[in-house]
Amino acid sequence: MIENVAKLMQQITHGVYVIAVSDGNKKNAFTASWVMQVSFDPLLLAFSINPQHYSYELLQRGGICSINVLEQGQLDVAAHFAQPYSEEKMKLYDWEYDKTQSSILSECLAYFDCNVSDYMAAGDHEIVICRVLKAGFKGKEKPLLYIETANMDDSQKKYK
Numbered sequence: 535m536i537e538n539v540a541k542l543m544q545q546i547t548h549g550v551y552v553i554a555v556s557d558g559n560k561k562n563a564f565t566a567s568w569v570m571q572v573s574f575d576p577l578l579l580a581f582s583i584n585p586q587h588y589s590y591e592l593l594q595r596g597g598i599c600s601i602n603v604l605e606q607g608q609l610d611v612a613a614h615f616a617q618p619y620s621e622e623k624m625k626l627y628d629w630e631y632d633k634t635q636s637s638i639l640s641e642c643l644a645y646f647d648c649n650v651s652d653y654m655a656a657g658d659h660e661i662v663i664c665r666v667l668k669a670g671f672k673g674k675e676k677p678l679l680y681i682e683t684a685n686m687d688d689s690q691k692k693y694k
């Protein structure tokens with residue numbers, strides 16, 4: 535048994551992201567922290583998703599996503615998209631569209647507009663590898679950090 539595992543995992547530096555997924559007109563987005571770059575050329579990002587999320591099926595069907603980097607001052611955005619799917623979830627925020635037609639948060643630090651290229655099983659999550667087709671800056675602050683979300687993801691209850 536490892537003591538303080540939730541706190542220890544927060545020492546591995548992660549940002550906070552809103553990952554938007556869509557299958558045609560069906561759209562959703564969720565807060566994520568487990569995101570990383572995995573290749574220079576082609577430019578690939580990977581993230582880890584719980585297949586029980588509503589977003590998972592849309593991601594699988596639609597095959598596109600945007601990874602939106604949250605900045606300092608956007609803790610409320612992280613909390614909003616950490617809620618489970620509801621019809622209202624996307625409506626409170628403004629969205630823009632670029633190369634893949636994924637929803638891109640109008641207000642965030644930066645965004646990556648992606649095609650999904652692979653899935654890999656990883657315990658109770660799946661790793662999704664995405665190819666970045668377009669990306670850009672939107673904000674000017676420093677990135678929000680996972681450690682600053684405290685127990686927003688309720689992770690203290692998730693370790694055995």
Ligand SMILES: Cc1cc2nc3c(=O)[nH]c(=O)nc-3n(C[C@H](O)[C@H](O)[C@H](O)COP(=O)(O)O)c2cc1C
Pocket residue numbers: 550562563564565566567568569582583584586587588589590612613615616617618619620680683686687
């Ligand atoms: C700070 C934070 C980080 C999170 N990181 C992830 C993550 O990396 N992967 C994941 O699948 N869920 C993550 N979650 C949980 C989802 O955001 C949450 O379960 C959400 O309700 C899923 O939305 P959906 O059911 O509408 O798809 C995180 C939540 C928080 C608050």
